[in-house]
Structure formats: C-alpha cells, structure tokens
Amino acid sequence: MTTWNCPARPSARFFTALIARFPDLKKNLYTEEGKLRSFVNVYLNDEDIRYIGKEASAVQDSDTLSIVPSIAGGSNHAV
Numbered sequence: 001m002t003t004w005n006c007p008a009r010p011s012a013r014f015f016t017a018l019i020a021r022f023p024d025l026k027k028n029l030y031t032e033e034g035k036l037r038s039f040v041n042v043y044l045n046d047e048d049i050r051y052i053g054k055e056a057s058a059v060q061d062s063d064t065l066s067i068v069p070s071i072a073g074g075s076n077h078a079v
Contacts, residue, residue, distance in 0.1 A: 014065055029067070039070040 015036075019026045029040055036042065042049045043066040044059065059065065 014059060028069075039072075041068040041070060042066070043068065 015029065019029070029037060031037055043064075044052065045063055046066075
C-alpha cells in the first residue's frame with residue numbers, strides 16, 4: 001500500500017492532484033468520458049464515496065481516501 005498526503009478538498013481535487021503527479025493512472029481510473037471507472041472503488045474513511053457524495057465528498061486533513069480496484073476472474077477448478 002502506498003500513502004500520499006495531499007491537502008485537497010473535495011475528493012475530486014484529490015484526483016486532479018493525483019493525476020497531475022502520476023499521469024499514467026488516468027487511463028486506469030477514468031473512462032474516456034471523464035467518469036470514474038465503475039470497477040474502481042474509492043473509500044473515504046471506509047465509506048464508499050458513491051454513497052456519500054461521489055467526487056464532491058468533503059475531505060478533511062485527518063481523512064483517508066483509499067483507491068481499491070475490483071478483482072474478478074478465477075477458475076472453476078477447486079484449489
């Protein structure tokens with residue numbers, strides 16, 4: 001897990017700053033229309049931002065934003 005301190009509010013400004021610092025992340029986080037990809041889960045203090053205000057969610061200095069990509073796939077075979 002990587003930690004990065006960024007004094008950005010709301011969370012949309014965090015993503016703008018994140019993409020500015022790590023431009024290769026943009027294609028993994030956003031669709032061509034500029035929407036956060038559906039398989040990218042973002043949590044603000046363990047709360048999914050899709051249910052608490054999306055990218056307009058207010059972020060405080062003491063908050064933690066976590067970006068968690070969904071993982072799918074596998075095999076029908078028992079391990």
